[in-house]
Amino acid sequence: MVDLSTTYLGLQLRNPLVASASPLSKHTEQVQRLEASGIAAVVMHSLFEEQIIHESLELDHYLSRSANFSSEASSYLPDTGEYSLLPEKYLEHVSKVKKAAGIPVIGSLNGVSKGGWVRYARLIQDAGADALELNLYYLPIDVALTAQELENAQVELVAAVKSSITIPLAVKLSPFYTCLPNFVQRLAGAGANGIVLFNRFYQPDFDIEDLAVAHTLDLSAPAELRLPLRWISIMHGTIESDLALTTGVHDHVGVLKAMMAGARVVMLASELLQRGPSRVPELLSDLTAWMTEREYTSIKQMQGSMSQQSVAEPAAFERANYMKVLGSYRDLP
Ligand SMILES: Cc1cc2nc3c(=O)[nH]c(=O)nc-3n(C[C@H](O)[C@H](O)[C@H](O)COP(=O)(O)O)c2cc1C
Numbered sequence: 152m153v154d155l156s157t158t159y160l161g162l163q164l165r166n167p168l169v170a171s172a173s174p175l176s177k178h179t180e181q182v183q184r185l186e187a188s189g190i191a192a193v194v195m196h197s198l199f200e201e202q203i204i205h206e207s208l209e210l211d212h213y214l215s216r217s218a219n220f221s222s223e224a225s226s227y228l229p230d231t232g233e234y235s236l237l238p239e240k241y242l243e244h245v246s247k248v249k250k251a252a253g254i255p256v257i258g259s260l261n262g263v264s265k266g267g268w269v270r271y272a273r274l275i276q277d278a279g280a281d282a283l284e285l286n287l288y289y290l291p292i293d294v295a296l297t298a299q300e301l302e303n304a305q306v307e308l309v310a311a312v313k314s315s316i317t318i319p320l321a322v323k324l325s326p327f328y329t330c331l332p333n334f335v336q337r338l339a340g341a342g343a344n345g346i347v348l349f350n351r352f353y354q355p356d357f358d359i360e361d362l363a364v365a366h367t368l369d370l371s372a373p374a375e376l377r378l379p380l381r382w383i384s385i386m387h388g389t390i391e392s393d394l395a396l397t398t399g400v401h402d403h404v405g406v407l408k409a410m411m412a413g414a415r416v417v418m419l420a421s422e423l424l425q426r427g428p429s430r431v432p433e434l435l436s437d438l439t440a441w442m443t444e445r446e447y448t449s450i451k452q453m454q455g456s457m458s459q460q461s462v463a464e465p466a467a468f469e470r471a472n473y474m475k476v477l478g479s480y481r482d483l484p
Pocket of ligand 1 (some may be wrong): 173
């Protein structure tokens with residue numbers, strides 16, 4: 152019998168497969184289907200800082216009747232489309248999902264500034280979430296903003312969110328930090344129980360006929376796994392927070408690699424959005440079959456077995472590997 156169980160943020164999970172923040176959690180029935188198919192936990196889609204601020208701006212509009220202020224400010228706010236749930240509705244939805252599901256439910260807040268919206272962390276906890284994921288999605292385009300200033304602000308935000316809740320906190324990051332291990336260590340110091348690597352930035356494209364910016368959302372490809380894989384391998388064993396891998400996991404091999412790098416869980420969005428909950432039992436059975444054949448008895452036994460601290464060639468994760476890989480390229484005949 153192979154033991155697939157793992158722990159993440161202090162939660163006991165029956166296996167390492169977690170439904171990543173996405174429309175997968177939009178409907179309670181879908182979460183129930185995911186649970187029945189074997190998923191171990193679900194991260195809710197995010198409540199965005201902008202949605203919370205938007206609501207309070209609209210409220211200001213009605214209270215102050217300052218039409219100019221409100222319409223101008225609102226024009227900067229993104230259309231959150233699928234996610235255009237009012238904050239109160241989001242909380243109700245978390246509560247409904249929590250009541251309907253037997254697996255842990257992780258709420259998700261997506262924001263960057265240290266404002267009044269942070270109180271929603273506590274409200275998500277009160278709605279019944281077992282843990283909270285804070286997504287620090289931000290694109291620094293201001294030439295005056297330094298990396299140090301940005302990191303300090305984000306560490307302060309994490310500390311502020313952490314101090315307002317008692318449930319565990321995970322922080323989801325993009326890969327674009329100058330010195331990632333140092334930053335992650337600071338986040339752990341500020342109270343992040345888990346670090347989720349990595350958020351995907353959705354890149355705008357150009358429509359060259361209409362000279363317009365095209366907004367497309369491409370799902371991930373398996374090759375994208377390598378970026379979080381490398382960083383989890385490097386950081387496993389060096390920071391106290393649990394590491395979760397998201398981006399590019401599409402099959403059991405991806406799950407195994409993530410575990411070997413040192414992740415506690417993998418978070419899946421693209422694969423489940425494309426293939427549906429019935430993909431989960433396939434992944435679990437492939438995982439079990441692979442492990443049985445190689446005489447692994449548990450997931451915990453393999454976690455971190457290919458981390459930088461464990462492999463025979465630690466330099467493979469670093470600069471030295473760059474020259475080696477470039478040199479190994481063979482030109483076409
Ligand atoms: C349609 C869609 C919606 C998403 N919504 C959110 C979200 O609300 N909050 C969040 O943190 N990540 C969101 N993500 C990112 C996913 O949680 C995940 O981190 C990312 O897609 C990489 O994992 P994958 O390779 O399994 O897709 C979304 C992804 C997709 C495809």
